[in-house]
Amino acid sequence: MHVLITVVGKRTEHWTDLFDVLCEQPDVTLTVLAADVSPVTRRELARLTGRHRRLRYHVVPHLLGESLTGHMASVLFRLPGHHDVTNARPDILHVIGEAAYLTTWQALRLRQRCWAGVPTTLYAAQNVVTRFPVPFPRIERQSYLSVDHAFPITPEALKVLRVKGYRGPATIVPLGVDTRVFRPLTTDAAMRPFTVGFVGRFEPHKGVADLLRAAELIDCDVSLVGDGSLNGEIERAAARRPGRVHRHGWAGHAELPLLLNRMDVLAMPSVEVVQRNTLPWIGIPLREQFGRVLVEAMACGVPVVGSDVGEIPHVVGDAGLVFPAGDVPALAARLARLRDDPSLAGRLANQGLRRADAEFDWRRIAGTLCATWRGLQSPTRPFRTPPAEAGHSTREAIS
Template identity: 95%
Template structure:
C-alpha cells in the first residue's frame, strides 16, 4: 500500500514519529510531500529515509508561507510541471492540514488531475468554528465534498467538521507519542528541588509567565524548554531567582525525554487569545487543539497540570490536574499538591503511563489508520467524487 502524505508548517516535527511507525508496516511504502517545514523536520526526514527503504520525501519550495502571513493556511506548494511525486500513483492520499488550507486544495486538485479515484483522507484539528474570509470557505466546502474519510484528533474537532458541513465518515485519531523513545528513565527526585516544567513556545497564549509566577509563589524550580518572544521575561525571572529558573532551547527526540524525566510535573497553563496576524479585521480564537507534550510527559511517567482551555482537559483525562486558565494561585495550588502529596503524584504518573500506552501510542494509531486505508481500497467501495470545476463535468469513480 503506497501512501502519499502532504504536510506543511514549522511545527511538524512530531509527524516524523508517525512516518517512522508507518514505515515499519510490512505492506506500507510512504511518500511525504512537505513545504515550509522546520530544520528539525528536514533532519528527521533525512534520518528516516536512511533508515527505511520504503520512504521517499520531497521538501518543495513554497509561496507565501507561515512566517509571512502567520498562518499555515496560506502556504502554497510550488511544484514544477513534471515532478517525481506525480509519477507514482499512490493507493492512498492523506492530507495533514485543515480543509481550508491552500495546500489541501492543491493536493485534491493534484489527485483529480493525476490520480483520479485515489481514496483521500484528511487530518482535522480545528476545535473552534471559525468563519474564514474568501477564498477559504469555498476551499473548505470543496474539501468536505472530496474527502473520503476524516481523522479529527478530538471530539471537539469532529464537532467542528459536522457544524461546518462535512457529512462523510470520520474516526477520532489523536496525536501520538513514540513510547519507545518517551519512557520513564532512572532519576532520583530526592537529589533535586521540586521542578515544574514547560515545553513549547514562549508566547503569551502559552501562559509561561503564569507558570513563572506560580513557581515563585510556592518556591519551586522551573525548567522551560523552547523559545519565543517571552525569552526576555524568562531571563528576568532567572535573574530574580538565581539557580531556580532553567531555560533550554528547542530539544529534539534525543534530548527531550531526558529533560522531561527531570521534571516533577509538566505544566500547560495556556490561555485563550484571538489571533489577528493573518488579516487584522478577522479574529481567530486560539484554544489549545491538543497539547502533544502532555502525552509525551505522560509516557515518561511525569504528572501533568493543565488549564481548562481547549482540548487540554480532554488530553489530561485522569492523568493530571486541571485549573481555571489564568488563575495563578490555582496553578500554584496544583503544583503544591503534587509536591506535597507523593502518593497522589505517583498515582497520576501511573495513570498517565497507562493512558499514553492505551490511547496515544503511535503504533495503536497506525493500526487504526492502516485499517481505515485498507478498507478504502476495497474494490467494491464507491468513492466520493470531487466537486466539478466551472465548465467541467465529473462522473462518479469506482475504485
C-alpha cells in the same frame, strides 16, 4: 499500499514519529510531500530514509508561508509541472492539514489531475468554528466533498467538522507518542528541588508568564524548553531567582525524553486569545487543539497539570490536574499539591503511563489509520466524485 502524505508548517517534527511507525507496517510504502518545515523536520526525514527503504520524501519550495502571514493555511507548495511525486500513483492520499488550507486544495487538485479516484483522507484539529475570509470557505467546502474519510484528533474537532458541513465518515484519531522513545528514565530526583516544566513556544497564549508567577509563589524550580517572544520575561524571572529558572532551546528526540524525566510535573497553562495576524479585522479564537507534550510527559511517567482551555482537559483525563485558565493562585495550588503529596503524584504518573500506552501510542494509531486505508481500497467502497474546478458549481455524487 503506497500512501502519499502531504504536510506543511514549522511545527511538524512530531509527525516523523508517525512516519517511522507507518514504515514498520509490512505492506506500506510511504511518500511524504512537505513544505515550510523546520530544519529539525528535514533532519528527521533524512534520518528515516536511512532506516526505511520504503520511505521517500520531498521538501519542496513554498510561496507565502507561515512566517509571512502567521497561519499555515496560507502556505502554497511550489511544485513544478513535472515532479517525481506525480510519477508514482499512490493508493491513498492523506492530507495533514485543515480543509481550508491552500495546500489541501493543491493536494486535491493534484489528485484530480494525476490520480483520479485515489481515496483521500484528511487530518482535522480545529476545535473552534472559525469563519475564514475568501477564498478559504470555498476551498473548505470543496475539500469536504472530495475527502473519503476524516481523522479528527478529538471529539470536539469532529463536532466542528459536522457543523462546518462535512458529512462523510470519520474516525477520531489522536496525536500520539512513540513510547519506545518517550519512557521513564532513571534520574536523580531525590537530589534536586521540586521542578515544574514547560515545553513549547514562549508566547503569551501559552501561559508562560502565569507559570513563572506560580512557581515563584510556591518557591519551586522551573525548567522551560522552547523559544519565543517571551525570552526577555524569562530572563528577568531568572535574574530575580538565580539558579531556580532553567531555560533550554528546542529539544529533539535525543534530548527531550531526558529533560521531561527531570521534571516532577509538566504544566500546560494555556489561555485563550484572539489571533489577528491573517487579516487585522478578522479575529480567530486560538485555544489549544490538543497539547501533544502532555502525552509525551505521560509516557515518561510525569504527572501533568493543565488549564481548562480547549482540548487540554480531554487529553489530561485522569492523568493530571486541571485549573481555571489564567488563575495563578489555582495553578500554584495544583503544583503545591503534587509537591506535597507524593502518593498523588505517583498515582497520576501511573495513570498517565497507562493512558499513553492505551490511547496515544503511535503504533496503535498507525494500526487504526492503516485499517481505514485498506478498507478504502476495497473495490466495493462508495465512489465520491471529486468536485469541479474552482469557480464551478460542485455536487457530491455516490454511485
